[in-house]
Amino acid sequence: MACFLVPAGEAxxxxxxxxxxxxxxxxxxxxxxxxxxxxxxxxxGWLNKLLWGGVxxxxxxxxxxxxxxxxxxFLTAMDKPGETGPMLHEMWxxxxxxxxxxxxxxxxxxxxxxxxxxxxxxxxxxxxQTVDGGV
Amino acid sequence: MWLLLTALAALIASALWYVxxxxxxxxxxxxxxxxxxxxxxxLVDHVKAYIQDRGEFFEMDVNATALGFCVILFGLVxxxxxxxxxxxxxxxxxxxxx
Numbered sequence: 001m002a003c004f005l006v007p008a009g010e011a012x013x014x015x016x017x018x019x020x021x022x023x024x025x026x027x028x029x030x031x032x033x034x035x036x037x038x039x040x041x042x043x044x045g046w047l048n049k050l051l052w053g054g055v056x057x058x059x060x061x062x063x064x065x066x067x068x069x070x071x072x073x074f075l076t077a078m079d080k081p082g083e084t085g086p087m088l089h090e091m092w093x094x095x096x097x098x099x100x101x102x103x104x105x106x107x108x109x110x111x112x113x114x115x116x117x118x119x120x121x122x123x124x125x126x127x128x129q130t131v132d133g134g135v
Numbered sequence: 136m137w138l139l140l141t142a143l144a145a146l147i148a149s150a151l152w153y154v155x156x157x158x159x160x161x162x163x164x165x166x167x168x169x170x171x172x173x174x175x176x177x178l179v180d181h182v183k184a185y186i187q188d189r190g191e192f193f194e195m196d197v198n199a200t201a202l203g204f205c206v207i208l209f210g211l212v213x214x215x216x217x218x219x220x221x222x223x224x225x226x227x228x229x230x231x232x233x
Contacts, residue, residue, distance in 0.1 A: 003180065004176070007176060046168060049164075049165055049168035049169065049172065050168050050171060050172035050175070051172060052169075052172070053168055053169030053170065053171070053172035053173055053210070053213075054169075054172030054173045054175065054176040055172075056169070056173075056209070056210075056213055057141065057169070057170075057172075057173035057206050057209060057210060058173060058176055058177070060205065060206060060209050061137065061177075061202060061206065064202050064205065093183065094179065094180055094183055097179050097183065098175070098176040098179045098180070101175055101176075101178075101179050102172060102175050102176065105171075105175055
């Protein structure tokens with residue numbers, strides 16, 4: 001019904017946070033960006049891409065199934081008063097776990113990159129390479 | 136079916152990103168993250184629906200397959216728009232100068 005609105009809300013928040021962090025990072029030397037050389041704004045960018053990508057494609061799926069329409073109130077569940085409650089319940093039971101899983105996978109990505117960078121840093125100089133993820 | 140097709144697209148995009156990494160001139164990392172984001176969300180959706188309703192995990196019909204291909208196409212369109220706007224090869228500048 002509208003489960004994708006929960007990750008959409010998170011994506012809006014993390015996009016704003018990324019912008020703020022990005023502004024603060026300007027002028028910060030590379031030594032302060034951790035082991036990886038990857039700035040926090042870049043790491044938050046991975047989360048934003050995961051969230052926005054999912055939200056956009058799930059939005060298409062909801063349009064396909066007639067749950068989202070191009071005219072107000074946009075969500076067909078909001079047309080009938082009896083369906084608003086189930087819609088909010090679905091947002092809680094489906095949308096929140098979606099947002100949590102995506103955020104958890106992103107956290108694993110960040111930890112993995114940190115550990116790989118740490119392992120690379122311990123290698124001899126000629127073998128060491130910066131891990132930037134390329135994303 | 137759209138979950139399977141999106142997961143397949145995510146795997147292919149990730150493999151292509153890895154081949155070209157660490158340079159990511161054509162933003163294949165973005166493409167793979169778009170597909171992975173949708174794959175994770177639909178995975179949660181399918182698992183929760185399966186636990187609640189005990190129905191089929193994958194919908195294997197023409198409608199679900201068509202949706203899967205539309206989702207892949209739409210992901211490619213989003214990626215292409217971002218690529219065209221960011222213009223990593225500076226093509227627009229060269230074309231407009233002519």
